[in-house]
Amino acid sequence: MLDRYTKGEIGAVWTDYQTYYTWLEVELAVCEAWVELGEMSQKVYEDIKTKTIHTLSVDRIHAIERSVKHNVIAFLTHLAENVGDNSRFIHKGLTSSDVLDTALSMQTVAAANLLISLVKQLENVLKQKAFEHKNTIMMGRSHGMHAEPITFGLKLANWYSEMQRNRERLIQAIKWMRYGKISGAVGTYAHIPPKLEEIVCKKLGLIPADVSNQILQRDRHAQFITTLAIIGSSLDKFATEIRHLARTEIHEVEEPFTKKQKGSSSMPHKRNPMRSENICGCSRVLRGYALTAMENMALWHERDISHSSAERIIFPDATILLYHMLTKMINVVENMQVYPENMKMNMDMSSSVQLSQKVLLLLVDAGMRREDAYKKVQCYAMESINSRCKFIDLILSDEVIYGYLKTEDIQALKTDLSGDYVKHVDYTFDKVFGDDLNRIVDFLL
Numbered sequence: 001m002l003d004r005y006t007k008g009e010i011g012a013v014w015t016d017y018q019t020y021y022t023w024l025e026v027e028l029a030v031c032e033a034w035v036e037l038g039e040m041s042q043k044v045y046e047d048i049k050t051k052t053i054h055t056l057s058v059d060r061i062h063a064i065e066r067s068v069k070h071n072v073i074a075f076l077t078h079l080a081e082n083v084g085d086n087s088r089f090i091h092k093g094l095t096s097s098d099v100l101d102t103a104l105s106m107q108t109v110a111a112a113n114l115l116i117s118l119v120k121q122l123e124n125v126l127k128q129k130a131f132e133h134k135n136t137i138m139m140g141r142s143h144g145m146h147a148e149p150i151t152f153g154l155k156l157a158n159w160y161s162e163m164q165r166n167r168e169r170l171i172q173a174i175k176w177m178r179y180g181k182i183s184g185a186v187g188t189y190a191h192i193p194p195k196l197e198e199i200v201c202k203k204l205g206l207i208p209a210d211v212s213n214q215i216l217q218r219d220r221h222a223q224f225i226t227t228l229a230i231i232g233s234s235l236d237k238f239a240t241e242i243r244h245l246a247r248t249e250i251h252e253v254e255e256p257f258t259k260k261q262k263g264s265s266s267m268p269h270k271r272n273p274m275r276s277e278n279i280c281g282c283s284r285v286l287r288g289y290a291l292t293a294m295e296n297m298a299l300w301h302e303r304d305i306s307h308s309s310a311e312r313i314i315f316p317d318a319t320i321l322l323y324h325m326l327t328k329m330i331n332v333v334e335n336m337q338v339y340p341e342n343m344k345m346n347m348d349m350s351s352s353v354q355l356s357q358k359v360l361l362l363l364v365d366a367g368m369r370r371e372d373a374y375k376k377v378q379c380y381a382m383e384s385i386n387s388r389c390k391f392i393d394l395i396l397s398d399e400v401i402y403g404y405l406k407t408e409d410i411q412a413l414k415t416d417l418s419g420d421y422v423k424h425v426d427y428t429f430d431k432v433f434g435d436d437l438n439r440i441v442d443f444l445l
Contacts, residue, residue: 005282005320005321005324006320006324007320007323007324007327008114008323008327009114010111010114010115010319010320010323011320013107013110013111013114013316013319014107014111014315014316014319014320016058016062017056017058018107019103019107020056020058020061020075021056022103022106022107023072023075023099023100023103024052024053024056024079025103025106025204026098026099026102026103026106026180026200026204027052027079027090027091027099028045028048028049028052028053029199029200029203029204030091030092030094030098030182030196030200031044031045031048031049031089031090032045032199032203033196033199033200033203034089034092034196036199037193037195037196037199039092040089044086044089047083047086048083048086048087048089048090051082051083051084051086052079052082052083055082056078057078060078060081061074061075061078062074064077064078070096072096072099072100076090076091092192093184093191093192093196094182094184094192095184095185095214097181097214097215097216097303098181098182098183098184100308101180101181101215101216102180102181102182102200102201102204102206104311104315105177105178105179105180105206105216106180106204106205106206107315108174108177108224108315108319109174109177109178109205111315111319111320111323112170112173112174112177112224112319113174114319114323115170115228115231115319115322115323115326116167116170116171116174118323118326118327118330119163119166119167119170119231119326120167121326121330122163122326122329122330122333123160123163123164123167125330125333125334126156126157126159126160126163126333127160127433129153129156129333129334129336130153130154130156130157130160130429130432130433131153131429132153133151133152133153133156133338134151134153134154134425134429135151135153135422135425136151136152136153136338136340136343137149137150137151137340137343137344137347137418137422138150138151138152138155138252138340138343138346138347139343139346139347139350139354140421146346146347146349146350146353146354147354148354148357148421149347149354149418149421149422150421150422151422151425152252152253152338152343153425153429154422154425154428155241156333157428157429157432157433159234159238160432160433161432162234162237163234166227166230166231166234169227169230169231170227170228170231172223172227173223173224173227174224176220176223176224177220177221177224178205178206178207179201179206179207179208179209179216179220180197180200180201180204180206180207180208180209180216181197181208181209181212181215181216182196182197182200182201182208183197183209183212185214186213186214186302186303187211187212187213187214187302194208213301213302213303214302214303215299215302215303215307217297218293218296218297218299218307219297221293221296221307221311221315222290222293222294222296222297224293225289225290225292225293225314225315225318226290226293226294228286228289228290228318228319228322229283229286229287229289229290229318231322231326232282232283232286232287232321232322232325233283233286233287235279235283235325235326235329236279236280236283236284238279238329238333239273239275239276239277239279239280239329239332240276240280242254242255242273242276242332242336243273243276243277243280246271246273246276250342250346251339251342252338252339252342252343252346253336253337253338253339254271254273254336254337254339255273255274255275255276255332255335255336255337256275256331256332256335256336256337257271257337275328275331275332276332278328279325279328279329279332282321282324282325283325285317285321286318286321286322286325289314289317289318292310292314293310293314295310296310296311347418350391351384351385351388351389351390351391352384352390352391352392353381353384353385353391354421355391355392355413356377356378356381356391358413358420359377359395359401359413360373360374360377362404362405362409363376363377363401363404363405366404366405366406367404368404376398376400376401377395380394380395380398392413392414395413396410396413
């Protein structure tokens, strides 16, 4: 992944050194298991550990690999150079994928735990902002057109709920990646006892696969990468909405724009939503990685290595990229500018046509046939849109409609353009936030 997008501790999970160190952890766990099974002395194990744990050299492994053209053999050759005669006990009974797949599981879980932490941070920021704008009235839109009023808090509560589902998805995906295999070539345990696999996986914090061939099956990996793509697509959705609401013609919400920030090389007035656009672009890459991960599921017979080259790219890149996206989205939500006065102004642009369904239902409840009521209401709604005359004034000028409406209905239509639409916000918030409701309200007050 580009240094530009590699932030915080996530990059450290995937360095060449950390990868080889994780391979070494697997090899040492196998040696330790052989000791427990009585096939290796504690003295030999301590000698191997002492001579490898502090002497790992990425440069030397790469130099050997240029000659032997095999990364695991290069790694083992380097270990043997440092260990000497006792190196014959290293990698005993294993195949390369025992080490590679088990280590990949360990690195993936480590990276995923960092992502979980950021998902929780984003949830917390969304929750705080949702309560802050719980009653901030704005126009709801469908098909890009004015529909009926909502609150900005409801929009954010929706995002919060989606991120909760994403966290659950990620936890489930981690569960299926928390597996290792030490079953030898083609998975038959021909040269190692199954008990050794149990011991090794327990030491490494993994679960032994119920069955494997030469590799762990790639449906696990496809689920994990696809989950990252789904989370990225949620962030894409949030960022796209912020970009829309930031448009000059709407200007209800915009991402933070710092004092010294520049939006355009040619137009000093521009405040481009660059963070949100960056998130949208990165999400496209993640979705491509999901397809690659699914393509990796179908390998020849007990294995080939067509998946290997792809995974060297998609696992580091996907986790690093999502970490970058989550970090950006947390910053955007936490510091975004919200303009309630513009929300009200945009609602007024509709000349009260947002009341069309309310009028329709009042007429139906009063006894008018729905088809007739719909036709009348639509007629005046179209006239209001075209002429900019207030929809309610046009409605009340129709003697037939006026005759169906009660005095209190007429008064409500004239004075309350949003009340009915947001009267159940508390109900929705209680469903979304549950027991946290009172605590959050108290915090904001």
